Amino acid sequence: MWLYEKKLEYPVRVGKKDLKMAKYILTQFGGPNGELSAAIRYLSQRYSMPTGRAKGVLTDIGTEELAHWEMIATMVYKLTKGATPEEIRRADLGSYYAIWDKGIFPSDSNGVPWISAYINTMGDPIADLHEDMAAEQKARATYENLINLTDDVDLQDGLKFLREREVVHFQRFGETLDHLQGYMDGKKFF
Amino acid sequence: MDQPGLKLLREVQELEFALIELNLYLDTHPDDEAALSTFNKLSARYAEARRAYEEQVGPLVNYGHSGPAREPWRWVEEPWPWEIEY
Numbered sequence: 006m007w008l009y010e011k012k013l014e015y016p017v018r019v020g021k022k023d024l025k026m027a028k029y030i031l032t033q034f035g036g037p038n039g040e041l042s043a044a045i046r047y048l049s050q051r052y053s054m055p056t057g058r059a060k061g062v063l064t065d066i067g068t069e070e071l072a073h074w075e076m077i078a079t080m081v082y083k084l085t086k087g088a089t090p091e092e093i094r095r096a097d098l099g100s101y102y103a104i105w106d107k108g109i110f111p112s113d114s115n116g117v118p119w120i121s122a123y124i125n126t127m128g129d130p131i132a133d134l135h136e137d138m139a140a141e142q143k144a145r146a147t148y149e150n151l152i153n154l155t156d157d158v159d160l161q162d163g164l165k166f167l168r169e170r171e172v173v174h175f176q177r178f179g180e181t182l183d184h185l186q187g188y189m190d191g192k193k194f195f
Numbered sequence: 196m197d198q199p200g201l202k203l204l205r206e207v208q209e210l211e212f213a214l215i216e217l218n219l220y221l222d223t224h225p226d227d228e229a230a231l232s233t234f235n236k237l238s239a240r241y242a243e244a245r246r247a248y249e250e251q252v253g254p255l256v257n258y259g260h261s262g263p264a265r266e267p268w269r270w271v272e273e274p275w276p277w278e279i280e281y
Contacts, residue, residue: 014212014215015212062219065219069219
């Protein structure tokens, strides 16, 4: 069961309408290293974890990723608010508009649809945790690229929050990996 | 949303953020008594902040988790989270 909270995890502000930034940020909505990939990855992997701790970490971080997914959609929504078809065309987003209008479709910045091949569920806890740690670093790097692409300090504030969360999640996954390795070393395999 | 509502929302967001952070930390450090004690203190303040926000603005959680509903049904009232100007 999941509950929805009618609020964002962290306030999302934008200083101005910026269609090109909306296009770049869209990759964190439906691109390979985006928040949807993160949520689906962790929430799918938890079923084959051997300990309560690992199941808890994946459940809690996976749930937080859904809140980040909502923050990303909010950024795209606010950056494109009130845009006219002519402005959309000038920002080189005409091909997106032709297909999806102002809908926020889970795709990367180039309009490539989200696919589950971005993630894996190996069933092997050690392999999965290594993927999760790598995923957090890839998302951190993506946020740094996005921060470099804008001088809007309000938008940067939200992007910096999301970047910091990747660092914390990486830390928690690292501790979970240590814990799993200890657990598996102490277990006999037949 | 008006300024008093935004102020109450900010308080809920600040407290919840601290609790998310402590929750993840406790997941990997379940024996840390100091962290657990901070979690419990903040959890009490969080309940109070949520109550104040919901009284003024409306329910935060659906399916009955925000307690008895007032008339008229407020869950569907705008703004939704992505529409709020901070």
